[in-house]
Amino acid sequence: MVTNIGKKDWIFLVLCLALGILAEESFFHGQIGISYIVFVVAFYLVFYWRSHRFSFSHQRFGYLVLCCIWLLSASYFLNDNMLFYALNTMVIPGLIIFHLVLITSPKSFRWSQPAFVIFLLTRLLEAIKYNAAFAAYLGKSINRGVDEEKLLIWKKVLIGVVISIPVLAVVLRLLITADTEFERIVGGIPDWFRVVDGESMFRLIIILIYTVAFFGFIQVLFQKQIKVIKQDIIAAQSQxxxxxxxxxxxxxxxxxxxxxxxxxxxxxxxxxxxxxxxxxxxxxxxxxxxxxxxxxxxxxxxxxxxxxxxxxxxxxxxxxxxxxxxxxxxxxxxxxxxxxxxxxxxxxxxxxxxxxxxxxxxxxxxxxxxxxxxxxxxxxxxxxxxxxxxxxxxxxxxxIDLDQIVVKENLNRYEQSGKIDIQYLNSLSGTGVLGLIELYERDQTLPGLQTILLERQKEARTQSTSWESYNLKKEQAKKKLQSLSI
Structure with a gap:
């Protein structure tokens, strides 16, 4: 599958590595906020750079799907509803995959047919095969011109090191337990060789997974189009x-x-x-x-x-x-x-x-x-x-933020009947807090409201937020809480 890797492909691989770093930074450092739309913008910039000479299909419907992807990504910045927060972690990647396969599919191919599902799944399978072939290509390129005997020696040395690690771990543990002075001398040795810790290793693995996923999938989209099996459609039509x-x-x-x-x-x-x-x-x-x-x-x-x-x-x-x-x-x-x-x-x-x-x-x-x-x-x-x-x-x-509608309707209901569940509004996070502040400004005698706002105000003054988690509703609530006089 991988026969010729050009300069543009290597540049694209580096860009995918940058996307992998951005994805790890955006999704694995606290709650997702503005970082999602930042990543989506960067992802599509890289995609369109790679495909600027490619003729897309289904463009009108493709633009509709793209707009929905961008709006859903922006919802992490605009709102803070936990249900959609969880759902969109699956919906947005699914829509992105659907969108990319859609606009790179044959122009005569109808996306509403059952065969499109087969086409999409085949593209994902081809991406895995492409990455495997690319890894093999890299291995051959590295081994090219290397003395086979020296390479074999280094392989054996590496195998010996791997085998000796568990043995050394047990022996050192026993010797350290037996002698305090030896423990003092040897105990600090691991720090000399500690280049990366467990967290850094995990981050590196995540980055590599994202990198190869982006690289393999997008590369396959511009390969020669595969033949789509349509027997299932014919069989379905005959029944x-x-x-x-x-x-x-x-x-x-x-x-x-x-x-x-x-x-x-x-x-x-x-x-x-x-x-x-x-x-x-x-x-x-x-x-x-x-x-x-x-x-x-x-x-x-x-x-x-x-x-x-x-x-x-x-x-x-x-x-x-x-x-x-x-x-x-x-x-x-x-x-x-x-x-x-x-x-x-x-x-x-x-x-x-x-x-x-x-x-x-x-x-x-x-x-x-x-x-x-x-x-x-x-x-x-x-x-x-x-x-x-x-x-x-x-x-x-x-x-549109359904939480905002809930808060508004409950406040209107309070004006008419005097009934309101402040504990439920408090569970709505930033939107609910804004509603509680508005309620406090209307009626400061409501039982339990002052206590809730004091707790929220304390959190707002002590809590720090990273750029990845920046959310408009939470920031508005935080500023109002800090300036609220209780």
């Missing part, structure tokens, strides 16, 4: 759901859903509780209905729309009507769950999870609306819309 079977299943499911909606429609939208249910039980029940039933319904609709054999014109019309009823029934359940969650928030206040669930309901409403249109307009692509909408939704809820 169709029988139209009569699909209609029968849809009819039975719709019968249950229509009966359920008719029976329960009154209390679904009455805003009152049924029986002896509490607000918590009422809301949770609605949420699980949303989570399971609507997702099951959506899966059924997708399976029938994408794999169903509509058959003759009459059967096709019946299938479309059955799918439409299924989608509309799901919409009723979605509205019910949305209203229930609103009741729960009105009674117990707003939390990150409740606001996230509300946003996910709106996202599902958009998905179901498009799916309903797709049932009657067959030329539309479900996967294109689902992927792009999901990407935009996830990017939006990450960047």
């Amino acid at each position: 169709k759901l029988d139209s009569i079977i699909a209609i029968t299943v849809l009819f039975l499911i719709n019968t249950v859903y229509v009966l359920f909606v008719l029976v329960q429609f009154k209390y679904f939208f009455s805003g009152t509780l049924q029986g002896d249910l509490t607000y918590a039980e009422y809301a949770r029940k609605g949420f699980f209905e949303l989570l399971f039933v609507t997702m099951i319904n959506l899966s059924i609709v997708i399976a029938v729309v994408t794999m169903g054999d509509r058959g003759k014109k009459g059967l096709k019309m019946v299938s479309q009507i059955m799918l439409t009823i299924l989608v509309l029934s799901s919409a009723v359940m979605l509205c019910s769950a949305f209203l229930r969650m609103g009741l729960y928030e009105e009674a117990y206040g707003f939390t990150f999870t409740r606001v996230l669930v509300h946003s996910f309901m709106i996202f599902l409403a958009v998905i179901f609306t498009y799916t309903l249109v797709k049932i009657w307009v067959e030329k539309l692509s479900l996967f294109h819309f689902y992927f792009i909408t999901s990407l935009l939704y996830y990017t939006a809820i990450t960047v």
Whole structure:
């Protein structure tokens, strides 16, 4: 695979080493903050330097994915939500790999096909093979012109040193225990040879891993394009759901859903509780209905729309009507769950999870609306819309800071009802602290609030932050705490 390494390749290897150093510095020194967007900017600068003569494909969609990557990376600087902090450590690298493979794939290749997954995984496998071949190439280059006999001697000496290390460790330990003077003399010897400690060795290993990963993967992207196996697509297209079977299943499911909606429609939208249910039980029940039933319904609709054999014109019309009823029934359940969650928030206040669930309901409403249109307009692509909408939704809820919405709504609720959970606001880190400061400025007599702010103020005055962990929300909270008079 590696037959000729030019000057540009060596320069690129050095740049990958610099990226490896930056990655280790950005991600392994405390909490990630502004360092993520700094690394992403540097990474793409190196990538575009390496590929400035390459003709990219799928550029419009590629720019959309790139913008989402940059916004998600910037969220580490703008917000400090721990859920998205953890998720983005996996989502952003996955999107970067997807983006690079996408824009370097053949122009005629459709990314929405199943074969694209095979193409992407093959690229990753080729990167591993390239690094192995490059290591072998380096080994041959180093050994070239070296006396084989001398090389063999040095290899044997190295083997002898490796074998003697555990023996020497045991012997020295016994001798040091036996004689105090010998311990004093020998005890300081390891310090003479201590060039790197364990932490430095770990950092070096991390840097090398990043270096070879960047170098091998990007180098492979510009190699001759591999042939993509498309048998899986042909096999998938040949497998169709029988139209009569699909209609029968849809009819039975719709019968249950229509009966359920008719029976329960009154209390679904009455805003009152049924029986002896509490607000918590009422809301949770609605949420699980949303989570399971609507997702099951959506899966059924997708399976029938994408794999169903509509058959003759009459059967096709019946299938479309059955799918439409299924989608509309799901919409009723979605509205019910949305209203229930609103009741729960009105009674117990707003939390990150409740606001996230509300946003996910709106996202599902958009998905179901498009799916309903797709049932009657067959030329539309479900996967294109689902992927792009999901990407935009996830990017939006990450960047807009749902914690800020939670704080704002809870403060508004406090103005109306006098109820607020200050301990929960305190758990929202920088955004929550800013909300507590605003609450303190409105009402300094709220029980427990002064104690929390005093503890936070003490932390702000003693805590130091490295550049990697710099976060806008935390810095704003820190400055307000330091200037706050309690």
